[in-house]
Amino acid sequence: MSKLIRFGVSLEDELLVPFDRLLKVKGYENRSEAIRALIREYLVKRQWVEGRETAGAITLVYDHHRRELVRKLTDIQHDFHHMIISTQHIHLDHDNCLEIIAVRGKPRDVEELSDRLKAVKGIKHGTLSLSSTGKEMV
Amino acid sequence: MSKLIRFGVSLEDELLVPFDRLLKVKGYENRSEAIRALIREYLVKRQWVEGRETAGAITLVYDHHRRELVRKLTDIQHDFHHMIISTQHIHLDHDNCLEIIAVRGKPRDVEELSDRLKAVKGIKHGTLSLSSTGKEMV
Amino acid sequence: MSKLIRFGVSLEDELLVPFDRLLKVKGYENRSEAIRALIREYLVKRQWVEGRETAGAITLVYDHHRRELVRKLTDIQHDFHHMIISTQHIHLDHDNCLEIIAVRGKPRDVEELSDRLKAVKGIKHGTLSLSSTGKEMV
Amino acid sequence: MSKLIRFGVSLEDELLVPFDRLLKVKGYENRSEAIRALIREYLVKRQWVEGRETAGAITLVYDHHRRELVRKLTDIQHDFHHMIISTQHIHLDHDNCLEIIAVRGKPRDVEELSDRLKAVKGIKHGTLSLSSTGKEMV
Numbered sequence: 001m002s003k004l005i006r007f008g009v010s011l012e013d014e015l016l017v018p019f020d021r022l023l024k025v026k027g028y029e030n031r032s033e034a035i036r037a038l039i040r041e042y043l044v045k046r047q048w049v050e051g052r053e054t055a056g057a058i059t060l061v062y063d064h065h066r067r068e069l070v071r072k073l074t075d076i077q078h079d080f081h082h083m084i085i086s087t088q089h090i091h092l093d094h095d096n097c098l099e100i101i102a103v104r105g106k107p108r109d110v111e112e113l114s115d116r117l118k119a120v121k122g123i124k125h126g127t128l129s130l131s132s133t134g135k136e137m138v
Numbered sequence: 139m140s141k142l143i144r145f146g147v148s149l150e151d152e153l154l155v156p157f158d159r160l161l162k163v164k165g166y167e168n169r170s171e172a173i174r175a176l177i178r179e180y181l182v183k184r185q186w187v188e189g190r191e192t193a194g195a196i197t198l199v200y201d202h203h204r205r206e207l208v209r210k211l212t213d214i215q216h217d218f219h220h221m222i223i224s225t226q227h228i229h230l231d232h233d234n235c236l237e238i239i240a241v242r243g244k245p246r247d248v249e250e251l252s253d254r255l256k257a258v259k260g261i262k263h264g265t266l267s268l269s270s271t272g273k274e275m276v
Numbered sequence: 277m278s279k280l281i282r283f284g285v286s287l288e289d290e291l292l293v294p295f296d297r298l299l300k301v302k303g304y305e306n307r308s309e310a311i312r313a314l315i316r317e318y319l320v321k322r323q324w325v326e327g328r329e330t331a332g333a334i335t336l337v338y339d340h341h342r343r344e345l346v347r348k349l350t351d352i353q354h355d356f357h358h359m360i361i362s363t364q365h366i367h368l369d370h371d372n373c374l375e376i377i378a379v380r381g382k383p384r385d386v387e388e389l390s391d392r393l394k395a396v397k398g399i400k401h402g403t404l405s406l407s408s409t410g411k412e413m414v
Numbered sequence: 415m416s417k418l419i420r421f422g423v424s425l426e427d428e429l430l431v432p433f434d435r436l437l438k439v440k441g442y443e444n445r446s447e448a449i450r451a452l453i454r455e456y457l458v459k460r461q462w463v464e465g466r467e468t469a470g471a472i473t474l475v476y477d478h479h480r481r482e483l484v485r486k487l488t489d490i491q492h493d494f495h496h497m498i499i500s501t502q503h504i505h506l507d508h509d510n511c512l513e514i515i516a517v518r519g520k521p522r523d524v525e526e527l528s529d530r531l532k533a534v535k536g537i538k539h540g541t542l543s544l545s546s547t548g549k550e551m552v
Contacts, residue, residue: 002288009285010308011315012278019315022322027257032286037256038314039287039295044263046298055230056265057238059195061272088226090240092193096272100195100238102228118175119165124272125182127194129265134199134234140426147423148446149453150416157453160460170424176452177425177433184436303533313532320539331506332541333473333514337548364502366516368469372548376471376514378504394451395441400548401458403470405541410475410510 009035044132048107055085056130058101058114062123065095069122076120077101080113096124104133147173182270186245193223194268196239196252200261203233207260214258215239218251234262242271285311320408324383331361332406334377334390338399341371345398352396353377356389372400380409423449458546462521469499470544472515472528476537479509483536490534491515494527510538518547 011019020031028034048054062069077084083105090098101117103110107130118126149157158169166172186192200207215222221243228236239255241248245268256264287295296307304310324330338345353360359381366374377393379386383406394402425433434445442448462468476483491498497519504512515531517524521544532540 002290004286005289005292006284006286007307008282009311010280010282011312013281014278015312015315015319016281018319018322022319026253029257029259031283033257033259035285035311035314036287036291037261038311038318039291040263042314043291043294043298046294055199055228055236057195057197057267059267059269061193061269063272085228085236086226088224088238088240090193090223092242092271093273098193098223098240098269098272100226100240102226102236102238104230115164119167119171121167121171123175125178125270127267127269129195129197129267131197131199131236131265132263133230134201134236134262135231140428142424143427143430144422144424145445146420147449148418148420149450151419152416153450153453153457154419156457156460160457169421173423173449173452174425174429176449176456177429180452181429181432181436184432303530305533305535309533309535313537316539331475331504331512333471333543335471335543335545337469337545339548361504361512362502364500364514364516366469366499368518368547369549374469374499374516374545374548376502376516378502378512378514380506392441395443395447397443397447399451401454401546403543403545405471405473405543407473407475407512407541408539409506410477410512410538411507 044130047132048130051106051108053105053133054107054110054130055102055104055133056110056128058103058117059127060099060101060117060123061092061096061125062099063095064097066122069120072120073099073117076113076116080116083109083113182268185270186268189244189246191243191271192245192248192268193240193242193271194248194266196241196255197265198237198239198255198261199230199234199263200237201233202235204260207258210258211237211255214251214254218254221247221251320406323408324406327382327384329381329409330383330386330406331378331380331409332386332404334379334393335403336375336377336393336399337368337372337401338375339371340373342398345396348396349375349393352389352392356385356392359385359389458544461546462544465520465522467519467547468521468524468544469516469518469547470524470542472517472531473541474513474515474531474537475506475510475539476513477509478511480536483534486534487513487531490527490530494523494530497523497527
């Protein structure tokens, strides 16, 4: 079980006033919530630098009519099957589809998988977003 | 139907040698493929700046035991249902889950949805990756 | 004069322990200092989105033997002289120099200047970093 | 001496038309220039990943009335003097100044210096932009 710890923070009013304004815009309930989010963001970036296990998503946009492309994507995904959790396939229009691959692994390995997929001929665009497995974080 | 256009590019050997080395590492078939990928990346970024319709993915990591959180996420998703294509839910371990939401809309609106979801109390981490609808891009 | 305001923040120990560890690595004196830095970073990003005046630096790496290039850089800098505060010129080695241009203006305009400079034939690399004029921030 | 190599690239017209439009907006002379810039950007990012020597700029915004701060910045800069090439100091207004430090070294070390400077109490904002020493790049 996690334990809630309360501590005091000192901030200049010139910093606090725009911060309060911004966190209302972004939808945070209170200062603790917004500060918690900033700290998490900061810790997650650190986890990548340290090479610790991460979870994330790879997105690929492509024309599904290209059979050869689909075959290659499948081949690569099989080579990296231990890192792929599941795949979501969306038909954007008659030609284009968006494939979102949920992944888990060391940042380096996830980047390699992402590079390999993005390099397949016919891929229109690809992104990789690294998040966290949620472990060691409340 | 798209038409293939061939044109000449002049590059210094000192630039071309490391480029050839790198594209082999990344898995590109040839220079045209790698240059095509760089150009697409460049055009996609421009589409966001211009505020044109985009597709992408929002990832959220959270502890699914927090009932209130799950209810709020659902409420927000309903408010933005016209922008949400589908959702993928992954159980990372006993406590943590990774939710990946496929979205489509103007960059500004997608960012607002992402902000709202990330601000919900109990979200451990969230990311937004913008890609493209694939339209106007080969 | 700015006024220091003290308020309480509640954080789970599982979040606070790695945060304390990280802020020691980064050299922050205490939690307030580190949280202040995170909040500033957050506010500065917002200032860009809102298009408020910013200050920053453009870096350019090039071979100074290319006379035509130097003339063009000077021409562009004169066109944007109202945004350029000062320039620092560094000889990296016999051929290469690093020019750092301190700029001030709306994010959009600063980006346009940066684009124009980076597009000059012979520029090897360019970066733009946006910071803040320090106004409305303690 | 670098040697210019000419080779053919094949691109779909649907990709080439928006690319031609964008490179005019950005001020590139021709396709080769724009492609050269994209390739350089790509190679420079790779140099950081590989940990090769880089050059860049650290920006700091602070209130120069804080004597203790100025002393600490000087101390840190002396500790890292082998990496600091020169410093540019700009008075933004009565209170705020922008200091731009030209640096050179391994990405890891430059980041450590940047972290240390940004953590000094009283720093309002800091950025680090990594570029290149220009070596092994035309």
